[in-house]
């Protein structure tokens with residue numbers, strides 16, 4: 395219950411500290427300059443390493459295939475994959491497969507996320523509802539969503555609906571669990587402070603509970619986009635004749651490993667980009683999370 | 689009578705299924721416009737009593753009068769919490785303006801009022817910082833500003849200067865004395881500093897070790913306006929030793945308890 399002990403306190407007047415960075419000259423300015431340069435250098439090094447490593451691996455792969463250290467019929471050299479990608483793009487199949495997969499993923503994700511957040515928050519707030527449904531949802535989440543596919547196919551036939559629903563299912567459960575946990579683990583002192591300052595009912599939800607729950611909701615959003623991509627890919631393996639999953643599976647069946655690699659790389663890139671977008675949105679939406687200095 | 693507790697007890701159910709009696713039969717009356725300081729050993733239930741009087745917590749037994757709505761300016765109450773309880777997602781300015789916002793005060797007005805208070809507690813220039821970027825003492829000053837800006841009729845303060853450095857503390861105490869003497873709000877102040885309790889209070893209430901009861905209720909008949917010089921007077925020293933005698937036994941007992 396007690397706050398940080400002792401004197402973490404700054405100087406008597408707060409005004410000095412804010413000014414330092416701006417007006418610092420002389421030795422202090424030089425020291426700050428060094429600190430900034432060092433931070434920038436480190437960031438540049440990190441970035442260079444994160445790019446250099448995959449580039450080096452691709453180079454190594456190319457070399458290994460060229461030199462027949464590995465079987466180039468199975469480990470198609472990157473140069474050939476690039477050629478295959480060019481062909482698939484100009485034939486229009488790659489863009490169209492990408493479009494199908496993205497549409498299924500994003501529609502399912504949006505529906506699942508919205509429903510998951512609403513239901514999770516509700517379960518967090520309404521005790522009888524939580525008692526009734528939370529254990530059930532946890533049990534259902536433990537069933538791999540892809541295992542629901544045959545059932546969904548039986549119910550909905552072979553249209554878009556069952557494919558989108560597998561994504562809806564996985565996204566829903568991840569967000570429901572995260573939103574519920576965010577409410578359940580909410581710092582009671584902040585709720586008390588909110589109430590003490592006149593936030594009750596709706597206002598308490600809007601101005602205290604929701605902003606405080608957002609970090610964990612974003613964690614759920616980040617996790618579930620990756621899971622959603624896994625699920626839609628697997629779904630397209632078995633129950634689709636288009637989409638990136640179909641591209642990979644079909645190429646394997648026709649023994650066209652170069653095209654299979656194009657599919658795999660595209661899926662990986664999609665995963666990285668979507669995760670990056672969500673991380674960016676989170677940074678913009680929750681600036682306070684990234685201003686911590688310890 | 690602004691606030692009155694009669695026979696207030698509070699028991700908590702603990703994790704292991706046992707229970708803990710924090711308060712046992714507290715009688716306390718606080719007249720409007722008086723400043724009451726509350727002293728007591730750690731864990732004796734001061735914060736609990738404050739929360740009950742402020743309407744944030746229910747008493748287990750006994751009655752509490754005067755705790756109605758807890759809206760910041762609607763019910764005219766404001767709190768300075770022991771652990772600050774600042775909202776990490778709001779910047780300094782928005783934290784201060786929170787109570788006003790909940791009361792529907794317009795943006796321009798609440799910004800102006802919040803800025804004025806930030807300047808008074810020495811936080812001008814930090815408007816757009818987040819609480820996590822502040823030192824402990826700065827957070828405490830922020831939480832003082834958040835309470836004062838709502839212009840409450842009753843102010844509940846739980847060790848509001850515990851983490852402020854001694855120099856700032858002196859300045860804030862002087863500030864607090866001046867503001868209080870100008871405005872004469874009803875104030876309940878929990879503190880661990882005997883000097884602070886005397887300097888600010890019209891009365892000093894000493895609580896016993898847990899379960900907390902009222903051990904001593906001492907009027908402070910020192911002239912106002914008070915300044916830091918007041919603490920050099922013989923009358924002040926006399927009160928200090930009276931309070932220390934009462935408190936010392938309880939602190940020792942509370943050490944034995946735990």
Ligand SMILES: Nc1ncnc2c1ncn2[C@@H]1O[C@H](COP(=O)(O)OP(=O)(O)OP(=O)(O)O)[C@@H](O)[C@H]1O
Pocket residue numbers: 395396700701702708710728729730731732733734735736737770898
């Ligand atoms: N919500 C709670 N659940 C269980 N026990 C509690 C709860 N709140 C307080 N207590 C217990 O009640 C007792 C009194 O707590 P309280 O916070 O009121 O003490 P305090 O006098 O303010 O102490 P300090 O000076 O250290 O702040 C303590 O023993 C504490 O552990």
Ligand SMILES: [Mg+2]
Pocket residue numbers: 734735736770846
């Ligand atoms: Mg306390």
